[in-house]
Amino acid sequence: MNECLVTIQEYALRSLGIGERMLPRGDFTLCQQITLIGSGLLWNLYFAAFALLIGFFLANALALAKTSRNPWLRKPAEWFIFVFRGSPLFIQFFIAYEALVQLPRTGIPLLGLTLPTDWMTKAWAGALLVLVLNTAAYSAEIFYGALRNLPKGELEAADAYGLSGWTRYRRIMWPTAMRLAWPAYTNEAIFLFHATTLVFFSGFPALRQQGDALYYASYFADKTFNPFVAYPIVAGFFILLTLLLITLFGVVNRRLNRHLPGATSKVRYRPNLLR
Template identity: 35%
Template sequence: MNDFNLQIIYDSRMEYLYGLLLTLKLVGTCLILGVVLAIGLALLRCSRNPWVSKPVWAFTYYMRGTPMLIQLFIVYNGFAGLEWVQEQWAAENPLILPFREPYFCALFTFTLNTAAYTTEIFAGAMKNIAYGEIEAARAIGMSWFTMVRRIVLPSALRRSIPAYSNEVIFMLQGSSIASAVTLVDLTGAGRNVYSKYYAPFEGFIAAGVIYLILTFLLLGLFRLAEKRWLAYLAPRKH
């Protein structure tokens, strides 16, 4: 058995760099889009009207209850097998055409997946807002939109930081399945190094170390965010 060869990792540094950039782009974009979707869906999820809340519940239940890899295969491989989709591709429908690209399929899947988890996080935080805050907002004549904008969302988003930090970490690590649809992300870069040099340890350990570094950086950023926006919830020091 050959010794661990750092030279292989050094020679493949550009491969890992491009993989890192693709991972950051994919994860960053899906998280931003996911939060935007989740805010609206969380408000619907908290509705007392079952015709409004139940469809959102069904969406989050499915997305959280099935593996993200299966969801990705359904979008990437399943849609391509539908005759209607193929006809739209032939007609160059601008709304359907992007599903031919593996990057868009991965982005679409990851966005819906993280939106489902984030919706439940935000909805839970909204439901736990002290009712006295809502009553006070109504007492001074705030409209529903103003109350949501100035009371509900700021409070819910702050309280969601600890739980949402876990979702960001899970999304970062879960994005490694993007290599299953031919994208060369960090995991794909490790696979390419393995194929090129027949060095599985060097290829995948290097990718794992980069994921680990990214995870610690994200954890540090969220710790700072918690100190900044959740300081008022910390126990008082005597």
């Protein structure tokens, strides 16, 4: 038990570069595997949290652009959504990495200053960028569908109250669209969280072996030739965190629907709404 505490101390933040530098070699204990895989999970949480946060705002802008009558706004939004929803995330990672590597090493001169570019090829920035754009495209399609399915009566009521333009959008359209879109958006958030495991398998190098949960799991599986320990551990972690994610989104959903009768009932996670 004490030994395990030492292991946790050494390896719990290994994925961030804090603690022991060397990965354990040979004779992996269960404690080491659980600690290191849990440590890698920090990367998955980082990617998922920031991609969802930034992607949410971008998705709202894209959805609005896609409903716009102006083709200069609508067409680019449509193309963006088509490209990112129509191609595999795995390929998007590869393309982004290859494209970011092509940026000039010495930086881009801009108004006398040099913008450094090498940080863009690192996973924390480059992969996050891809995840943001990807989730923005999928979420934008969900929000777009919700905007199109707004009940006619609510818009007429808004007109009757003399609301128009931005006020109408902010007070009536947006809250209702969020309410409609939330179950599907929950699903998208789960998919995105699961997709973060792809990052270190797709071109982006794990610097100094600081990778995500699946990176360490496959490291252990490769070293021990035993897939029956490491993969169930990472699967268990993901089940727990997925349940947590569903709970968090359920809280938001209850708040969005708090004025409606029956809103206190729990939201059911509908797996049929595949993305």
